[in-house]
Amino acid sequence: MTGAAVTRFLTLLGLTIALSGALEGAAAAITVRLSYHYYTISAQTIDGLQSALNRYGPYIAETGRHHAAAAIISFQHTVKLAPAGAYCRVMQADISIKAQLYLPQWQQRQDSKDSAVTLFWDMLLRDIKRHEENHIIIARHYGNAMEQELRNLPYRRHCRQLQQETETVLQRLEQKNDSAQMRFDYIEGRSFKQRLNSLVHKAGQKHKMPAGTKLRSHP
Numbered sequence: 662m663t664g665a666a667v668t669r670f671l672t673l674l675g676l677t678i679a680l681s682g683a684l685e686g687a688a689a690a691i692t693v694r695l696s697y698h699y700y701t702i703s704a705q706t707i708d709g710l711q712s713a714l715n716r717y718g719p720y721i722a723e724t725g726r727h728h729a730a731a732a733i734i735s736f737q738h739t740v741k742l743a744p745a746g747a748y749c750r751v752m753q754a755d756i757s758i759k760a761q762l763y764l765p766q767w768q769q770r771q772d773s774k775d776s777a778v779t780l781f782w783d784m785l786l787r788d789i790k791r792h793e794e795n796h797i798i799i800a801r802h803y804g805n806a807m808e809q810e811l812r813n814l815p816y817r818r819h820c821r822q823l824q825q826e827t828e829t830v831l832q833r834l835e836q837k838n839d840s841a842q843m844r845f846d847y848i849e850g851r852s853f854k855q856r857l858n859s860l861v862h863k864a865g866q867k868h869k870m871p872a873g874t875k876l877r878s879h880p
Contacts, residue, residue, distance in 0.1 A: 691804045692757040693797060703768045707781050710767065719763045732793045734800050735759040736835060740811060740827050742820045749820035751827065754811035756804040760797045764790060784857065792849060796842055803838035807831060 702713035714729040721728055737759060743752035765786070773779050810830045817823040849856075 691755075691801060691808060693760060693801055694757065695760045695762070695797065698761060698763050699766045700763065701766050701768050705769065705773075705775075705778070707778055710778070710782060710785075714765060718765065729765060730789045730793050731763045732796045733761045733763075734796060736800070736804060736807070736831075736838075738807065738831060742823055742827075744820070745816055748816035748818060749823045750816045751811055751814050751823065754808055754827075756808045756811075758797065758800055758804055760800070762790075762793050764793070788857065795845065799841050799845060800838055803834050803841070807834050810834070 700717060700719070702710065702717050704710045704713045715727055718727040718729045719731040720726070721731060735758065737757045739753065739755045740751065741753040742749055744750075767782050767786075770779065770782060807830065811827055814823065814826055814830070817826070
């Protein structure tokens with residue numbers, strides 16, 4: 662049987678975890694088909710950038726608001742069963758991930774002469790991208806677990822029984838993936854402001870934020 666793709670809308674509720682090349686992963690990792698899509702915003706100030714992200718970012722029905730970025734991730738699975746003497750076995754179990762990342766691009770980035778604003782944007786965009794890519798890393802972890810568990814299922818007397826077991830494995834691990842994704846967003850969302858301030862400080866102490874600038878915890 663070939664399972665239908667299960668689409669997960671994973672939104673930016675917080676920011677950053679270092680990737681450290683994790684998307685490449687181990688040689689045996691499942692296939693990830695990744696594409697990037699961009700929307701353009703226009704602003705002159707840090708507050709303007711944040712307002713534009715909140716206004717023009719992808720709208721997610723599940724949260725009822727716009728987000729700075731979003732990842733649409735689908736698990737796609739192909740499971741084939743075959744007779745093995747008097748038994749039934751899993752002949753093939755392949756999992757792949759299709760991921761579409763929706764990210765912002767700032768129209769005035771190349772022309773802006775405000776070093777504090779451009780620094781803020783560069784750091785923010787880097788964290789947004791890392792955050793969304795980490796959703797893919799989480800999904801890939803559970804996709805690998807799906808493949809391993811499916812391939813290790815024992816022989817059964819009837820293929821109908823084995824088919825039910827494969828469906829149970831897929832459902833259970835997809836639910837675990839969903840929980841892990843939400844937990845990741847929650848943890849990151851709690852420390853966004855401190856994390857971004859630290860990044861800006863490390864990137865260039867000579868660039869100071871304009872007075873009165875407010876960093877919003879959920880762009």
